[in-house]
Amino acid sequence: MKLLSPILAISALAWSLTGCVVNPVTGKNQVSLMSPEQEVAAGAQNYVPAQQAQGGQYVVDPGLTAYVQKVGKKLAVVSDRPDLPYEFVVINNDVPNAWAMPGGKLAINRGLLVYLQDEAQLAAVMGHEIVHAAARHGAQQQTQNVLMGAGVLLAGIAIAEKKPEYGALGVGALAVGSQAWKAKYGRSHELESDEVGMKYMAKAGYDVQAAVELQEIFVKLSEGKNAGFIEGLFASHPPSQERVSKNRQHATKYPGGVRNKEAFQRAMAQVTKDKKAYGNYQKAQKLAGEKKYIDALAYVDQSIAQQPKENLFWEMKGQLLLQQDKTTEAVAALDRAVQANPKYFKPYVFRGIAYSQLGKNDMAEKDLLTGQRYLPTQIAAYYLGEVSLAKGNRAQAQQYFQQAAQGGGEIGEAANAKLGKLQ
Numbered sequence: 001m002k003l004l005s006p007i008l009a010i011s012a013l014a015w016s017l018t019g020c021v022v023n024p025v026t027g028k029n030q031v032s033l034m035s036p037e038q039e040v041a042a043g044a045q046n047y048v049p050a051q052q053a054q055g056g057q058y059v060v061d062p063g064l065t066a067y068v069q070k071v072g073k074k075l076a077v078v079s080d081r082p083d084l085p086y087e088f089v090v091i092n093n094d095v096p097n098a099w100a101m102p103g104g105k106l107a108i109n110r111g112l113l114v115y116l117q118d119e120a121q122l123a124a125v126m127g128h129e130i131v132h133a134a135a136r137h138g139a140q141q142q143t144q145n146v147l148m149g150a151g152v153l154l155a156g157i158a159i160a161e162k163k164p165e166y167g168a169l170g171v172g173a174l175a176v177g178s179q180a181w182k183a184k185y186g187r188s189h190e191l192e193s194d195e196v197g198m199k200y201m202a203k204a205g206y207d208v209q210a211a212v213e214l215q216e217i218f219v220k221l222s223e224g225k226n227a228g229f230i231e232g233l234f235a236s237h238p239p240s241q242e243r244v245s246k247n248r249q250h251a252t253k254y255p256g257g258v259r260n261k262e263a264f265q266r267a268m269a270q271v272t273k274d275k276k277a278y279g280n281y282q283k284a285q286k287l288a289g290e291k292k293y294i295d296a297l298a299y300v301d302q303s304i305a306q307q308p309k310e311n312l313f314w315e316m317k318g319q320l321l322l323q324q325d326k327t328t329e330a331v332a333a334l335d336r337a338v339q340a341n342p343k344y345f346k347p348y349v350f351r352g353i354a355y356s357q358l359g360k361n362d363m364a365e366k367d368l369l370t371g372q373r374y375l376p377t378q379i380a381a382y383y384l385g386e387v388s389l390a391k392g393n394r395a396q397a398q399q400y401f402q403q404a405a406q407g408g409g410e411i412g413e414a415a416n417a418k419l420g421k422l423q
Contacts, residue, residue, distance in 0.1 A: 023136060024081050036136075039103045040103035042101070043104065043105040044103060046101060050099075051107065052374050054091050056311075056343070057091065057092060058092040059311065060270060060274070061270035064267050064270065065090045067267035068089075068108060068113075068126070068267075069088045071126055072106060074205075075127045076130055079200055086105075086106065086133075087104065087105050088126070089106075090109070091110065093111055094278060094281075095109055095232040096109060096114075096233050097109045097233045098112055098126075098129055099129065100130065100132040101133070104130075104133045106126065108129075112125065112232070112233065113268060114272075117213075117264070118210065118264045119259065119260035119263055119264040120257065121214050124198075124208075124211040127198070127200040128197040128237075130197065130200060132189070134196075135189075135193070171349065171379050171380075187242075190237060190238070194211065194247055194250070198247065199254075202253075202257060206258060206259075208250070211250075212244065212251050215239060215247050218233070219239045219240065219241060222234055276306060277302075277303045278303070280306070281300065281303045281313060281316065283296075284297070288320065293320050296316075296320055300313055304317065311338075311340035311344060314334070314336040314340060315334065315346055317333040318331070318337060318347065318350055318354070322350060327354050327358055334347045334350055334351040345370075345371045345377070348368070348370045348371035349383075352364045352366075352368035352380065355367060359390075361387045361390050361391055365391075368384050369384070378404050378409075379411055381401075382400070385399075385415065394422060398422050401416075401419045401422070405419060
């Protein structure tokens with residue numbers, strides 16, 4: 001009896017589990033390990049953790065998110081899957097990026113919006129991402145990963161973000177959604193999303209020439225080795241001259257359309273006004289990475305003076321004060337961060353650490369658990385272990401240290417050391 005190769009065997013299993021499904025955009029048959037219902041469930045489960053790990057939602061000007069949602073919905077309603085439960089958010093992150101999870105969960109970073117010039121270019125970004133969701137590209141990519149033996153990203157797998165922001169206070173995300181749906185789309189997926197995204201733009205009344213311009217901007221930035229784009233958008237959406245040429249060809253099919261430049265500029269007015277504040281924040285991050293905490297604090301204070309409603313500024317001030325053992329002052333700064341955005345995990349984590357250092361274990365536990373509800377993290381698990389020990393609950397402490405140990409790195413080593421003493 002002839003045996004199937006491992007890849008063919010897995011492929012046969014995939015067909016037996018989900019069989020042949022029709023791509024809603026192309027109408028072609030394809031193999032998928034995820035049903036449409038599973039896609040929606042996976043997107044819903046991972047959407048909030050993904051936002052949390054990348055900066056949380058931008059809250060200084062809620063009107064900007066409402067504007068992005070309005071543009072996104074105009075495109076979604078003319079897509080090939082208008083019935084998906086689409087959601088659109090602006091992520092409070094300086095890195096230029098946009099992404100789509102299965103099931104229609106989309107996001108665009110504040111750091112990408114600042115490179116756009118009008119609503120049509122925004123529609124080009126959002127239309128492209130909508131196609132990734134509508135055409136089930138995420139499910140296709142994960143299926144291909146399984147068939148090639150690379151594994152699949154599904155809810156429930158514990159993974160660790162081992163790139164701490166700086167110093168000893170790296171957080172260490174333990175949630176799958178914290179990685180977003182980091183599919184590195186292939187050439188065919190990108191070209192398809194460009195082409196179909198332009199079709200959606202035209203249906204919604206936008207000038208599709210904006211999609212050509214967008215790719216031209218991205219190619220130029222990629223040639224200049226723009227670090228922010230390489231870290232963000234280009235990692236999963238590599239630009240190319242081929243995409244520019246293809247977009248030019250497709251654009252000839254859709255003459256006319258609106259640009260809505262003034263509406264876009266009105267929506268971006270607050271972010272534009274705060275450009276210097278975010279620039280100082282980025283300088284502070286760089287200095288903190290070099291362990292120049294006093295200099296970093298000076299830049300953060302400038303950012304706060306320029307925009308006191310930005311939670312990221314207060315949160316970073318709190319972290320920097322913790323680094324300098326100014327714990328009481330750190331709590332005050334983190335209080336302001338929580339007030340500015342009570343639905344973001346990180347200020348709770350660091351305020352919980354500060355409370356634990358002050359011996360306020362009940363308050364520390366409350367904050368750390370709140371942080372864990374928004375996004376499970378390695379460092380919160382570690383300090384929950386410390387708090388449990390201080391309260392005399394050795395069994396619970398052991399459980400928390402075991403969670404922290406899963407993330408590896410310095411925190412993992414510290415957690416394993418604690419476990420050694422408990423055993």
